[in-house]
Amino acid sequence: MEAETLRETTLELTSNFELDKLFENIFASLAKLVNYDSASIEMINHGHIEIVAGKNIPQDLIGHKYDTDLVRWNGPENSRKARIIDDVQLDSQFIKFEQTKYIRSWMGIPLLAKGSIIGFLNLDSRIPGFFNPDHAAIAQTFANQAAVAIENTRLFNLEQSRRKEAEILSRATSSLANILNIDDLFENILDWLKVLAPYDSASILMKQQDNSLILAAKRNLPEQFQIGQTIPMSGEWMEIIRDLKPLVIEDAQRDPRFEKWGGTDYIHGWLSVAIFSQDSMLGFINLDSQIPGVYTKEHATLVQTFANQAAIAIEKVRLFELEKKRRESAETLMRAAADLTNLLDLHSLHKAIL
Numbered sequence: 001m002e003a004e005t006l007r008e009t010t011l012e013l014t015s016n017f018e019l020d021k022l023f024e025n026i027f028a029s030l031a032k033l034v035n036y037d038s039a040s041i042e043m044i045n046h047g048h049i050e051i052v053a054g055k056n057i058p059q060d061l062i063g064h065k066y067d068t069d070l071v072r073w074n075g076p077e078n079s080r081k082a083r084i085i086d087d088v089q090l091d092s093q094f095i096k097f098e099q100t101k102y103i104r105s106w107m108g109i110p111l112l113a114k115g116s117i118i119g120f121l122n123l124d125s126r127i128p129g130f131f132n133p134d135h136a137a138i139a140q141t142f143a144n145q146a147a148v149a150i151e152n153t154r155l156f157n158l159e160q161s162r163r164k165e166a167e168i169l170s171r172a173t174s175s176l177a178n179i180l181n182i183d184d185l186f187e188n189i190l191d192w193l194k195v196l197a198p199y200d201s202a203s204i205l206m207k208q209q210d211n212s213l214i215l216a217a218k219r220n221l222p223e224q225f226q227i228g229q230t231i232p233m234s235g236e237w238m239e240i241i242r243d244l245k246p247l248v249i250e251d252a253q254r255d256p257r258f259e260k261w262g263g264t265d266y267i268h269g270w271l272s273v274a275i276f277s278q279d280s281m282l283g284f285i286n287l288d289s290q291i292p293g294v295y296t297k298e299h300a301t302l303v304q305t306f307a308n309q310a311a312i313a314i315e316k317v318r319l320f321e322l323e324k325k326r327r328e329s330a331e332t333l334m335r336a337a338a339d340l341t342n343l344l345d346l347h348s349l350h351k352a353i354l
Contacts, residue, residue: 023053186217222263246300269294
């Protein structure tokens with residue numbers, strides 16, 4: 001009976017490629033195999049463990065991240081095996097949250113895909129000593145299939161996401177091609193950045209000859225930041241120039257690299273990329289978010305790619321405006337020369353004097 005239930009539940013995991021629905025299926029299927037009061041799924045991502053889904057857990061825990069720490073598994077060598085804690089309230093190694101004081105017995109199951117740990121499936125009980133090795137064995141068998149389903153869904157969604165990003169990036173860069181006014185260009189850049197990497201506020205800084213920066217464009221910045229304002233080249237931007245790569249700050253309010261000017265205490269997640277044209281650094285694009293950790297390496301890569309195309313458009317507009325000024329200067333000189341030629345005619349000169 002147990003084997004048949006296990007077979008049926010694992011088949012249910014392959015029915016869709018939407019992560020949220022997959023997580024729901026995992027919790028529902030798991031409940032047919034092992035009783036629990038609450039459960040959660042944690043995924044390892046960029047050196048952090050993040051709670052990505054839960055059943056009967058406080059909703060404010062969803063999205064919570066903490067450093068990858070395998071202490072509760074008694075070290076990395078044991079993290080590939082299920083672990084049972086009879087009473088977490090008596091275990092100093094268990095990570096406790098204020099909202100989970102109800103948990104007594106706990107069982108953690110590693111999610112293994114292609115030989116790597118991609119996360120953990122956690123089961124909680126209000127009863128001390130509830131989980132046993134038999135529970136662990138069947139949960140691990142189920143978790144192995146769940147991990148494969150999660151990884152396949154993630155890869156599918158990643159491919160879909162990259163295809164969508166490529167399409168958006170193509171439209172974004174195409175939209176820059178025919179703009180010949182620098183202010184309109186900056187506004188267009190800010191519009192597309194909102195699509196590529198959502199922000200609460202954003203700015204474009206352009207480098208001056210003395211290496212200072214000038215605020216060339218902004219979106220939703222505090223009122224004290226005005227277009228044309230000069231801003232010193234501070235440490236965070238110097239780091240970008242030195243390392244030749246974008247800078248992602250998880251929480252600007254806690255990071256000493258971030259220059260905390262007045263009115264910027266709302267900024268937590270922060271992303272800055274340099275605008276390069278060949279070997280010249282033209283300026284920076286800065287994106288601000290009220291949410292810590294919102295920007296990822298993927299966002300940085302996407303925005304940097306767009307910034308590279310924006311640099312070409314900026315240089316094009318600069319050359320156009322320079323040529324326009326030269327043409328206007330030449331026309332002014334031609335008109336002045338024509339006027340002077342007319343004045344050299346004695347009759348015209350006499351009339352002009354009179």
